[in-house]
Amino acid sequence: MVEKYRSPNERFELDGADVAQQFLRKQRMPADRVEVVWDAIALHTNRPIALRKRPEIAMVSVGSGLDFAGNELEKIPSEILDDILDAFPREGFKKNAVDTMLSLCRTKPMSVLMHPFAEVGRRHLPDFAVPTVEDVLLAAPFAE
Incomplete structure (x- = not known):
């Protein structure tokens, strides 16, 4: 990290x-x-x-x-x-961990695709556009 x-x-x-x-x-x-x-x-x-x-x-x-x-x-x-x-x-581990997760979401958002950190991005970053696993599934180019 x-x-x-x-x-x-x-x-x-x-x-x-x-x-x-x-x-x-x-x-x-x-x-x-x-x-x-x-x-x-x-x-x-x-x-x-x-x-x-x-x-x-x-x-x-x-x-x-x-x-x-x-x-x-x-x-x-x-x-x-x-x-x-x-x-x-622990010296601020929780805050540092959340800050690092958000940094990853900002700097390389597709690295958190289908990763638990994406939920942190969705909660805290208004323009976080990484799709959910449901979005990925529904966008698959297959007929039903």
Whole structure:
């Protein structure tokens, strides 16, 4: 999601996966391990698919869901959660995340086509013209 690493058109998940892949190749990490990292980052927002992949890929998805939305937060004992939040304070994460989603919607709107971030764009950006999945379906050039 970091602006420096954004491509002109790809989803943010692919931007992150591609940058990690480039970095790890420069570090001479074995190709099979690089592939696992790429898959984990690219799939981290698609939990149903990630959970069917290798444990490392599933864990990245589960962890990002916990960090982003608090999914299954109750499974972490409160004293451990307190230690984690002391060590890694959220420091405006929610506002920064929404601001970043809106930035993606403004700068590369088609990258959020059929992506949950499009809903943020629709809510906050008056001229946000990215079609919904229904719009895409109904515009398909097929007779009924």
